[in-house]
Amino acid sequence: MILRIGVMAVLAAVVVGSAIGVVYARQESRQRFVELTRLTNERDDLNFEFGRLQLEQATWTENNRVEQIARERLGMVSPTAAETVVIKR
Amino acid sequence: MTVRVRPPSLRKRMSFVVMVLALASTALIVRAVDLQIVRKDFYQGEGDARHLRDIPIQVSRGTIFDRNGEPLAVSTPVEAIWAIPREVLDKGRDQLPDLARALGVDVESLTQRLTQRLAQTAGRDFMYLKRPVDPDVAEEILAMHIPGVASERAFRRYYPSGEVAGHVLGFTNVDDRGQEGLELAFDEWLAGQPGVKRVIRDLRGQVVENVELVREAQPGRDLTLSIDRRIQYLAYRELKSAIISNSATSGSMIVLDVRNGEILAMVNQPSYNPNARSGDAAYRRNRALTDVIEPGSTMKAFTVAAGLESGKWKPNTPVDTTPGTYLLAGGYTIRDIRNFGLLDVTGIITKSSNVGAIKISLTLPNESFYDLLHRFGFGEVSGSGFPGESPGFLPPPRSWGPVEKATISYGYGLNVTPMQLAQAYAALANGGRLRPPTFVKGTLNPDVEVLSPQIAATMVSMLETVVTVGGGAKAGVPNYRVAGKTGTARRATGGSYESRHVSLFAGMVPVTDPRLVGVVVIHDPGGGRGGAPYYGGLVSAPVFSKVMTEALRLLDVPPDNVQNWYTGSPDGRPTIVPPPPAPDEASDLSRYEEGVPQ
Numbered sequence: 284m285i286l287r288i289g290v291m292a293v294l295a296a297v298v299v300g301s302a303i304g305v306v307y308a309r310q311e312s313r314q315r316f317v318e319l320t321r322l323t324n325e326r327d328d329l330n331f332e333f334g335r336l337q338l339e340q341a342t343w344t345e346n347n348r349v350e351q352i353a354r355e356r357l358g359m360v361s362p363t364a365a366e367t368v369v370i371k372r
Numbered sequence: 373m374t375v376r377v378r379p380p381s382l383r384k385r386m387s388f389v390v391m392v393l394a395l396a397s398t399a400l401i402v403r404a405v406d407l408q409i410v411r412k413d414f415y416q417g418e419g420d421a422r423h424l425r426d427i428p429i430q431v432s433r434g435t436i437f438d439r440n441g442e443p444l445a446v447s448t449p450v451e452a453i454w455a456i457p458r459e460v461l462d463k464g465r466d467q468l469p470d471l472a473r474a475l476g477v478d479v480e481s482l483t484q485r486l487t488q489r490l491a492q493t494a495g496r497d498f499m500y501l502k503r504p505v506d507p508d509v510a511e512e513i514l515a516m517h518i519p520g521v522a523s524e525r526a527f528r529r530y531y532p533s534g535e536v537a538g539h540v541l542g543f544t545n546v547d548d549r550g551q552e553g554l555e556l557a558f559d560e561w562l563a564g565q566p567g568v569k570r571v572i573r574d575l576r577g578q579v580v581e582n583v584e585l586v587r588e589a590q591p592g593r594d595l596t597l598s599i600d601r602r603i604q605y606l607a608y609r610e611l612k613s614a615i616i617s618n619s620a621t622s623g624s625m626i627v628l629d630v631r632n633g634e635i636l637a638m639v640n641q642p643s644y645n646p647n648a649r650s651g652d653a654a655y656r657r658n659r660a661l662t663d664v665i666e667p668g669s670t671m672k673a674f675t676v677a678a679g680l681e682s683g684k685w686k687p688n689t690p691v692d693t694t695p696g697t698y699l700l701a702g703g704y705t706i707r708d709i710r711n712f713g714l715l716d717v718t719g720i721i722t723k724s725s726n727v728g729a730i731k732i733s734l735t736l737p738n739e740s741f742y743d744l745l746h747r748f749g750f751g752e753v754s755g756s757g758f759p760g761e762s763p764g765f766l767p768p769p770r771s772w773g774p775v776e777k778a779t780i781s782y783g784y785g786l787n788v789t790p791m792q793l794a795q796a797y798a799a800l801a802n803g804g805r806l807r808p809p810t811f812v813k814g815t816l817n818p819d820v821e822v823l824s825p826q827i828a829a830t831m832v833s834m835l836e837t838v839v840t841v842g843g844g845a846k847a848g849v850p851n852y853r854v855a856g857k858t859g860t861a862r863r864a865t866g867g868s869y870e871s872r873h874v875s876l877f878a879g880m881v882p883v884t885d886p887r888l889v890g891v892v893v894i895h896d897p898g899g900g901r902g903g904a905p906y907y908g909g910l911v912s913a914p915v916f917s918k919v920m921t922e923a924l925r926l927l928d929v930p931p932d933n934v935q936n937w938y939t940g941s942p943d944g945r946p947t948i949v950p951p952p953p954a955p956d957e958a959s960d961l962s963r964y965e966e967g968v969p970q
Contacts, residue, residue: 313583320569320582323589327432334435337443341532344442346605361922364850369934 426586429567430525433548434592436541436562438601439813445531445541445555447548451510452503452526457490459520467518474513475502503546504528533601535643536608539658540599540811543646552656554597554811556759564592596813598634603627603923607637610918611892615641618897618911624660625915626794627923628889630880633798633807633817635756636888636923661761664787665893668861668908669724670878671783673800673831676721678744679732680827687830688716693727700775706730721834722842724858726782733781738769741777747822748796748806750788755808764788783861794891797878801886804828836883844877847913849920851931853883856916858908863895872896875911881920884932888923890916
């Protein structure tokens with residue numbers, strides 16, 4: 284009899300324990316999900332920022348613009364064949 | 373105590389109670405089964421509908437890079453302002469002027485749009501007021517707290533190269549889906565999969581809690597193209613200036629890397645800016661792939677290759693082109709630019725003799741000539757995967773009479789795209805091995821032999837004479853050996869040829885170990901007026917030269933023609949000897965140019 288009560292008590296404790304475990308796991312998963320969402324948003328925002336910066340860089344380094352500045356403002360020219368020296372080893 | 377009637381036996385009472393209880397619990401079980409199993413979906417749905425929402429997770433479209441990692445198409449987040457017309461008109465009417473000002477429209481048209489939408493959809497739907505909207509503006513609008521107005525994240529695609537790469541890249545629509553060009557061809561790859569997350573919302577629609585991820589968002593993947601932005605820009609600049617200075621109507625240029633079939637540059641004129649599309653849809657056509665031309669004399673390289681392959685002709689086999697005309701069956705007379713007299717097979721290429729090409733072609737069986745052209749990719753899409761690519765047209769050999777075969781030998785009576793021409797010349801440059809062109813860097817792109825390496829090498833050295841002593845001198849690149857072929861074709865319209873021309877040049881450089889193949893096609897130089905130069909060697913060849921000069925420097929291709937201009941002086945210091953000036957006189961060059969069939 285005592286044995287049976289003991290078994291029941293243990294089983295009851297296990298059931299309660301697993302119930303609490305479920306609740307805990309659920310809560311944990313929600314918290315993690317919230318954290319994940321926050322980090323994902325942060326990552327996305329950083330990616331967007333990066334994209335914007337890339338775009339800005341690409342606009343500044345646009346070949347047409349670089350060429351114009353090089354030629355007109357800095358007075359640069361492409362070396363002609365006559366000004367090129369080929370070094371042979 | 374009165375004596376009662378004898379109560380029912382204990383046993384009967386027990387069984388009655390048990391029966392009632394059994395019935396009750398059966399009813400409970402039935403009800404439970406009904407709720408939990410039979411009508412579970414309905415109740416679950418009703419319950420969830422009251423607070424659970426699946427909302428999409430927006431993903432951005434992948435970036436398109438050039439081969440050096442320079443961005444060519446970038447998505448940046450913007451906001452899309454939307455409204456529920458009924459709510460705005462009912463509750464937010466007095467705020468409409470503010471809203472209209474923030475959106476940059478006038479109140480009347482905004483009200484009208486809302487009313488119209490309301491009437492159309494019986495007040496059930498929502499509508500986009502404006503997209504894309506700058507994030508700052510969107511914030512300002514949301515701060516007004518107008519009932520029924522909200523915003524969602526959207527993406528806008530920017531093309532930093534603008535017009536320069538417009539045709540290759542194509543563009544996307546407001547929903548960020550590819551509409552043309554590579555944006556369309558690689559839409560699946562670039563677009564990604566929006567994710568779905570389940571959230572709990574309160575009565576006002578605010579997200580109280582994120583519950584779970586239903587489907588993970590798959591961001592769009594990036595794409596690295598074979599295009600080199602610098603060479604693309606060079607080609608764009610030189611083609612555009614040639615089109616303007618020759619008052620031509622349109623044109624295309626392609627630069628291919630011989631070693632892997634990668635397309636380094638592909639430009640067309642007229643072009644358009646994919647960031648601000650407007651105007652004629654014809655401007656958006658990627659002519660290098662969608663438009664066909666009759667290739668004219670650039671085809672003679674393949675006629676001669678077929679001749680060499682047949683074994684009936686050697687590079688030094690004499691061909692008498694006297695008197696410089698050839699009478700085809702049906703009364704067509706085909707002319708050379710002048711009477712070249714006795715030439716050899718190499719001379720037919722050098723001087724671009726139509727008569728010589730005809731004489732070679734007439735010794736070839738239809739099937740073997742067709743087979744060679746077909747092997748070089750004519751008449752079939754190149755496999756670049758570009759949407760709307762034309763396969764051109766190569767008539768089947770059964771239908772060839774002597775006239776058809778003769779006209780094909782000098783590049784008429786078949787249609788090719790500039791891409792096919794570039795691909796075929798790249799095969800000659802690649803030792804007779806054809807490789808389908810590709811837009812994606814690092815594509816596994818095996819080549820197949822379409823011509824024996826010996827014949828291909830012979831063809832390349834024949835084509836070099838076009839630049840050294842023939843009509844292609846203006847294609848020359850200082851310090852490099854160039855091989856190529858000029859072409860000038862009359863434009864066909866409605867069954868006859870008019871006095872408008874297509875000027876072509878197809879070439880490769882450096883001859884010692886060809887690295888780049890370029891094709892330049894310019895339509896209508898001189899705008900159809902007489903007098904203006906229209907020969908391929910005068911109009912298209914200089915574009916090739918200018919682009920290749922810079923491209924070879926950018927790609928660090930070692931010069932293979934140094935001894936012609938550089939000699940060391942006795943004290944070891946280099947003496948710089950400028951290259952001899954290229955012959956400039958048009959009359960001089962046109963002597964070598966191909967005759968244009970009348």
